[in-house]
Amino acid sequence: MEGNEILQLIRRYLAGDETAFAALFHQYNNLVFKTAYVLLGSKDEAEDALQEVFLNVHRSLASYQPTKGAFSTWLYRITVNHCLSWKRKRKFLFFSFDEGHAQHQRQYQRQYPSVELSVHHSVSHEEQVEVADQVLKAMSHLSPKLRAVVALRYYRDLSYAEIATILNVPIGTVKSRLCQAMETLRAVLESTAAESVAQDLLPREAKS
Amino acid sequence: MKCHEARQLLIHYSNGEIGRSERELLQTHLTQCESCFRHLQSLSNVEQQVRTGLHEAADLAEPSSMAWQELSHRLAGQRRDRTAPHSPLPLIWRLMGGVSATIALAAVVGAVIVTPSLRPAHTPLDSPSTQITTQAHAPADDTTGLLSAPGVDATQMIAPAPRKKTQPRLQSEPDSFLQAFQVRIEPESEFVSQISCYYCLRMR
Numbered sequence: 265m266e267g268n269e270i271l272q273l274i275r276r277y278l279a280g281d282e283t284a285f286a287a288l289f290h291q292y293n294n295l296v297f298k299t300a301y302v303l304l305g306s307k308d309e310a311e312d313a314l315q316e317v318f319l320n321v322h323r324s325l326a327s328y329q330p331t332k333g334a335f336s337t338w339l340y341r342i343t344v345n346h347c348l349s350w351k352r353k354r355k356f357l358f359f360s361f362d363e364g365h366a367q368h369q370r371q372y373q374r375q376y377p378s379v380e381l382s383v384h385h386s387v388s389h390e391e392q393v394e395v396a397d398q399v400l401k402a403m404s405h406l407s408p409k410l411r412a413v414v415a416l417r418y419y420r421d422l423s424y425a426e427i428a429t430i431l432n433v434p435i436g437t438v439k440s441r442l443c444q445a446m447e448t449l450r451a452v453l454e455s456t457a458a459e460s461v462a463q464d465l466l467p468r469e470a471k472s
Numbered sequence: 473m474k475c476h477e478a479r480q481l482l483i484h485y486s487n488g489e490i491g492r493s494e495r496e497l498l499q500t501h502l503t504q505c506e507s508c509f510r511h512l513q514s515l516s517n518v519e520q521q522v523r524t525g526l527h528e529a530a531d532l533a534e535p536s537s538m539a540w541q542e543l544s545h546r547l548a549g550q551r552r553d554r555t556a557p558h559s560p561l562p563l564i565w566r567l568m569g570g571v572s573a574t575i576a577l578a579a580v581v582g583a584v585i586v587t588p589s590l591r592p593a594h595t596p597l598d599s600p601s602t603q604i605t606t607q608a609h610a611p612a613d614d615t616t617g618l619l620s621a622p623g624v625d626a627t628q629m630i631a632p633a634p635r636k637k638t639q640p641r642l643q644s645e646p647d648s649f650l651q652a653f654q655v656r657i658e659p660e661s662e663f664v665s666q667i668s669c670y671y672c673l674r675m676r
Contacts, residue, residue: 289540297535302526307533314535318543319550392528399525417487418519419526424489439484446483450518 270335278326285325289318295336296343302415303347303408305400313350317343333429340416340430348408402452410445413438473501478508486516 270291276284293314300313320342328338403411409431416427424442428435478501484490485498502509536542 286540286544289543293535293539297539298530298533301533302530310533311536311539314539315543315546319546322547393532395521395525396529396532399522400529402522402525414522415526418523419530424484424487439489442487443480443483446515446518446522449522450514453518453521454514 271330274325274328274335285322288321292336292339293318296339299340299343299415299420300347302400302403302419303344303411304350305404309350313343313346317346320346337426337430340420340422341432344412344416344430348412398453398456402449402456405448405452406445410441410448413441414445414449417442473497475501475505475508478502478505479511482508482512482515483519486512486519 270288273284273288273291277288296317297310297314300317301307301310304310304313317339321339328335332338403414406414412431413427416422416430417424422430424435424438428438431438478498481490481494481498485495490498502512
């Protein structure tokens with residue numbers, strides 16, 4: 265739902281219809297929550313972000329100008345800004361990654377990241393958790409600004425121009441941040457893969 | 473094109489976000505440089521892994537089913553705050569009330585501290601707060617153990633006992649302001665302080 269339907273909901277809300285705001289929330293809460301989760305790495309913090317972002321939207325919806333961009337772009341900007349400012353507030357607690365749900369699944373075979381593993385590829389739940397954990401951990405090595413670019417590009421599949429609009433930076437900045445971020449991620453993920461391969465090559469007695 | 477220039481463009485080439493002239497230059501370089509070509513393959517693998525990992529992570533996380541209830545509760549609270557009636561007194565009067573209450577508190581406390589004669593002649597020594605106050609400030613140089621000896625009530629020695637000429641004074645007049653302050657804090661002044669603080673809070 266984008267375009268006219270959203271604009272109608274916004275108009276209804278601005279005319280005093282609170283049910284229109286509820287409809288907006290139910291339409292976009294997943295987008296906000298999951299983007300915040302990818303950026304913050306913690307479900308609890310993503311829940312808080314969801315609340316704060318929609319409180320902000322409720323306050324400032326009148327300032328949204330449809331001529332300047334899609335509603336989702338405006339919402340991404342609020343979400344990313346909230347997550348970046350949240351990171352600044354607690355700069356010593358960067359990326360409190362939830363890793364509890366993966367701890368019990370370490371016995372599954374670690375495999376070298378391969379191109380065959382894609383979004384549409386059928387993977388087991390354990391593999392899904394493993395891949396998600398590896399990537400979220402690798403993301404924790406990035407600064408919030410670099411992480412925002414990576415999340416918007418590879419999770420939301422936005423173009424460089426859209427990312428630049430959301431982050432309010434030139435396209436050149438998006439390019440340099442993405443290049444830096446991907447080089448870091450490459451180094452981290454490849455060293456992780458090399459470690460897991462080495463671990464698998466160890467004799468069983470040595471592992472235990 | 474040099475290798476270090478090519479490395480800056482590889483990720484954008486892989487994303488399809490590169491201009492035509494740069495793309496042609498890069499493609500020419502890649503046909504001649506195996507190292508950069510391997511780097512491109514490696515970056516493509518990482519891109520794929522990151523894309524997959526972020527989608528998988530997001531798929532595993534769902535917002536709470538109570539999120540809307542919580543939000544609507546908070547929005548209702550904000551609405552109540554906006555529509556709540558304001559205090560009938562203007563801000564300046566409320567501030568002046570607070571300031572005058574503070575001055576009154578300072579005057580009462582100052583009078584009680586500085587003027588020993590204002591203290592009541594008889595202090596109920598069986599009040600628990602009095603005992604705590606005075607026991608806490610027993611002289612530190614009680615090397616004789618007299619004041620802390622069992623069976624000896626220190627409060628009776630420090631607190632002002634009814635003045636009888638026949639009774640020897642166990643505590644001389646306070647020789648320092650600090651000591652005087654410690655001994656002179658009595659339940660009456662604490663009560664006045666509490667009333668003043670309560671008044672300040674109500675006025676705000």
